Amino acid sequence: MGQPVREYLLTLCVTAAVTYLLTGPVRKFAIAAGAMPEIRARDVHREPTPRLGGIAMFGGLCAALLVAAHLTNLKSVFESNEPRALLSGATLIWILGVLDDKWGVDALVKLGGQMIAAGVMVLQGLTILWIPVPGIGTVSLSPWQGTLLTVALVVITINAVNFVDGLDGLASGMVCIAAAAFFMYAYRMWFGYGIEAAAPATLFSVALMGMCLGFLPHNMHPARIFMGDSGSMLIGLVLAAGAVSVTGQVDPDLLNQKAGSVREATHAMVPVYIPLLLPLTVIAVPVADLVLAIVRRTWKGQSPFAADRGHLHHRLLEIGHSHSRAVLIMYFWSALIAFGAVAYSVNNASGWVVMGIVLLSAVGLGLLLMPRFTPRAPRWAEWMVPPRYRRRAHLGAAGTAGAQDAQTAGAARTEARGEREDGGLPVPAGVNGATAIGDRSRFVDRRKAGSRH
Numbered sequence: 001m002g003q004p005v006r007e008y009l010l011t012l013c014v015t016a017a018v019t020y021l022l023t024g025p026v027r028k029f030a031i032a033a034g035a036m037p038e039i040r041a042r043d044v045h046r047e048p049t050p051r052l053g054g055i056a057m058f059g060g061l062c063a064a065l066l067v068a069a070h071l072t073n074l075k076s077v078f079e080s081n082e083p084r085a086l087l088s089g090a091t092l093i094w095i096l097g098v099l100d101d102k103w104g105v106d107a108l109v110k111l112g113g114q115m116i117a118a119g120v121m122v123l124q125g126l127t128i129l130w131i132p133v134p135g136i137g138t139v140s141l142s143p144w145q146g147t148l149l150t151v152a153l154v155v156i157t158i159n160a161v162n163f164v165d166g167l168d169g170l171a172s173g174m175v176c177i178a179a180a181a182f183f184m185y186a187y188r189m190w191f192g193y194g195i196e197a198a199a200p201a202t203l204f205s206v207a208l209m210g211m212c213l214g215f216l217p218h219n220m221h222p223a224r225i226f227m228g229d230s231g232s233m234l235i236g237l238v239l240a241a242g243a244v245s246v247t248g249q250v251d252p253d254l255l256n257q258k259a260g261s262v263r264e265a266t267h268a269m270v271p272v273y274i275p276l277l278l279p280l281t282v283i284a285v286p287v288a289d290l291v292l293a294i295v296r297r298t299w300k301g302q303s304p305f306a307a308d309r310g311h312l313h314h315r316l317l318e319i320g321h322s323h324s325r326a327v328l329i330m331y332f333w334s335a336l337i338a339f340g341a342v343a344y345s346v347n348n349a350s351g352w353v354v355m356g357i358v359l360l361s362a363v364g365l366g367l368l369l370m371p372r373f374t375p376r377a378p379r380w381a382e383w384m385v386p387p388r389y390r391r392r393a394h395l396g397a398a399g400t401a402g403a404q405d406a407q408t409a410g411a412a413r414t415e416a417r418g419e420r421e422d423g424g425l426p427v428p429a430g431v432n433g434a435t436a437i438g439d440r441s442r443f444v445d446r447r448k449a450g451s452r453h
Helices: 002-033 054-068 075-079 082-102 107-123 143-164 170-193 196-219 228-248 252-258 262-276 284-299 312-318 323-346 350-368 379-384 398-416 440-452
Strands: 130-133 137-140
Touching: 002 054, 002 170, 002 196, 054 075, 054 082, 054 196, 054 228, 075 082, 075 196, 082 107, 082 196, 082 228, 107 143, 107 228, 143 170, 143 228, 143 284, 170 196, 170 228, 170 323, 196 228, 312 323, 323 350
Parallel strands: none
Antiparallel strands: 130 137
16 A cells, blocks of 8 residues: 555646646746737736746646656556546647637637547547436446536536636635545545556546645745646636546446445445446536536626626625635645545545534635634744734834834835826736736836836
């Protein structure tokens, strides 16, 4: 058991490192290529931010597959066509996303491209072959039934992740949580029950975690780069590929043979039925947002693909939550649903799991009702959290800190009203006061020098 864990950890670290190191050069390339669309009415950021972060994430995926192909316990995964099918579909969806980030692609064209990418994976063997139905047993699917179900699952997952990509670090963090939950489930299927058909899904989940973890430091608020459609559609496809692999490739009858008594077999079948729900539970929040958006837009007589500010993360901002709190709340609900489903599938005392989920849901509702509440970290953990969560007594002299806070708050209110001391248009700052076009102070100096001349 130790050797596979080390190999998965190595793959995770390599994927995260490659993605992290590539994101910086990709940001410079995106700025030079002009992949910085104008701010739209539904956007919550206040300055043009480069996209194309999916280029770095695709590099991390390629690195993960390359490293895993040379590891002792993971190279057996490549004896099947599933890694090749994933790479083929990911390449197509990534190219489509890059074109959309730079020039923009019609919504129907993107939908067609998503279906083509899913169809390519089906043609190479990554498809749902059978599904377990409670009360009936294992139901084998005909080729066209498996194709339709696979394409539908892939398209729904891609668009759900794409729809939720509206706040800094939201999509990458939620998908990372989903991938972690899926890894725990698939790893148990492979090494717990000895089902080798779950090995590809385990590898896909590790690669997806590395892609998201490597990109998150650049994408946390305030984001220096966005993943764009090239990244959101890519991670959505990888997540869907893992779900398709573990759902349609694992034979439920084989799991029954691995179990001993009838009681063990009955409980062992719970993880087999879970794949029917787990692909949706790990992205339950994005899928709910997707469904609500379609209903809301069609009710207003708009196209389902029309953009608006009615998403769940927009509503969290409207009721008073800060950007960071809104993201953390979405993380909380995603982790609660995803890991709750996994815990329910592996724990004999499922009643206690349900009670725990109910209690945590109550905590989540309490957080939603306190948008102005700012938690404070304990003193021993202050070095691990941002300064706004630390106790003021440890930030320096009280008077100096208070003056700086008042000055910062006044500047924020001035920018919120669209005003500037020099009378110019607001140029919101990014990390350390920098904008996408350079340092704030130098930009203001140039504006003043130009006005004098």
